[in-house]
Amino acid sequence: MIYESGLSTNGNNWKLLADGDRKELNKDYSVGLYMRLSKDDGESSESSSITNQRKLLLSYAKNHGLSVFDEYVDDGFSGTNFNRPAFRRMLKDIEARQINMILVKDLSRLGRDYIMTGQYTEVYFPSRRVRFIAVNDNFDSDSPDSDIAPFKNVVNEMYARDTSRKIRSAFLVRMQEGSYVGSLAPYGYRKDPEDKHRLLPDDQASGVVKDIFAMAAGGMHPASIAADLNRRGILSPKAYRGSENINPKKASAGSPPVSSWSARTITKLLRNPVYLGHMAQGRSRKVSFKSQLTVKNPPEAWILVENTHQALVSSDIFLQAGAFLDSRRSTAATRQDGGPFLCK
Known part of the structure; x- marks a missing residue:
């Protein structure tokens, strides 16, 4: 004999039932x-x-x-x-x-x-x-x-909180070692098939990165760089990630791009020290392990490890591009963007 609830919607109709009545x-x-x-x-x-x-x-x-x-x-x-x-x-x-x-x-x-x-x-x-x-x-x-x-x-x-703490601790150790912990490789790079925590230059997109830095170092504004890339039909980072084995310089003719280059995208790329061969991680953090909301960390809180992978641009080109950006932006805007990265 077992006790089982009846079909009453209020959940209070309890009666003694034989096993065969179940x-x-x-x-x-x-x-x-x-x-x-x-x-x-x-x-x-x-x-x-x-x-x-x-x-x-x-x-x-x-x-x-x-x-x-x-x-x-x-x-x-x-x-x-x-x-x-x-x-x-x-x-x-x-x-x-x-x-x-x-x-x-x-x-x-x-x-x-x-x-x-x-x-x-x-x-x-x-x-x-x-x-x-x-x-x-x-x-x-x-x-x-x-x-x-x-x-x-x-x-x-409590289990989820403890597991989250352990995962964050493991990620911190990897970042301090200079291992890449992102789910997607930065534009211009790909993950090493033999070690997903190591970056290798992407044969196609790395050339676009070099072109962007060259244009910026030559005095071209981010908005103008974005317009030039869109005009030439070069896939934006988001569109390129969504494609497989597509040359970023040869987007499908006649089809609208999945996403377009913007001045903001160009600026973020020009500020990223990953293109110098350095790993700068921990640039944002979640406000809570239960929330997807993230906030930016100040540059002094980033975890920086130098010379972890092959650089795509030289220090001179990187600084020239950054100096031009600084000359076009106000001090307040520069602080909001996180400030230029200075090589040691």
């Missing part, structure tokens, strides 16, 4: 299976894989006679961020009354921000008459014994 009880539920895995917060173990989550949830649904409406999978998304595509799609199906039960492996799959996770489990789901079950945590929103959930949500956030 399937009959749950026949009116339309279930969404939610799965999440984050590769950057330490959750890469086999037991937490999407495949194993799916097996667990499908088995649970089958054993309890539940009808699965759809699966929602966010693979590679942090639990501290609720702006996930599959999660948002699941919410739309809830609003459309397509599902009235959600199954997850455990509470941490739903999220690792205890405030937002609690908002969904304690407020949003009940207000939409959605039953929420975390299988491995033995959590059922229809159960009168679900008071442990807020404490588990706090523990899940």
Whole structure:
């Protein structure tokens, strides 16, 4: 004999059921299976894989006679961020009354921000008459014994906070060693196939970088440089990253560019010491491990390691280009841009 909740939407209709009554009880539920895995917060173990989550949830649904409406999978998304595509799609199906039960492996799959996770489990789901079950945590929103959930949500956030701290510490060590930690190589470079933390010149885009510095050192304004590149159909850094094996000097004829060069893009490029062969990282930071918002660090807080890779321009050309920029900008504007980088 087991205790199980009835189909009453208020969640208070409890009765004693025989094991054989379980399937009959749950026949009116339309279930969404939610799965999440984050590769950057330490959750890469086999037991937490999407495949194993799916097996667990499908088995649970089958054993309890539940009808699965759809699966929602966010693979590679942090639990501290609720702006996930599959999660948002699941919410739309809830609003459309397509599902009235959600199954997850455990509470941490739903999220690792205890405030937002609690908002969904304690407020949003009940207000939409959605039953929420975390299988491995033995959590059922229809159960009168679900008071442990807020404490588990706090523990899940503490795990995310500790993991974030360890990742930041590992990144700091790599930056201090001069290893590149960015997800995308700076324009003009590519990552070494044998060592993703090392930069190599990009055979195509590096020539464009050299042209830009030469034009700037010759007294050409960033806006004029951008206009010249756009006129010649040279792909901007954003457009070039989105293309594969495309010569940046030969954009598709007759097709509008994905993005255009701008004076701001040129200025940022001319200020970047990476083109001197130096690694300057830690130029921005997140305001919180739970937020995607970043703020700029002052130049004196950057982590600078010199001579880490092949330079694309000489110190003389770099300083000439920077001196011309300084002559065209006010002191206040220069401070806002981060100031010129001075070679030692």
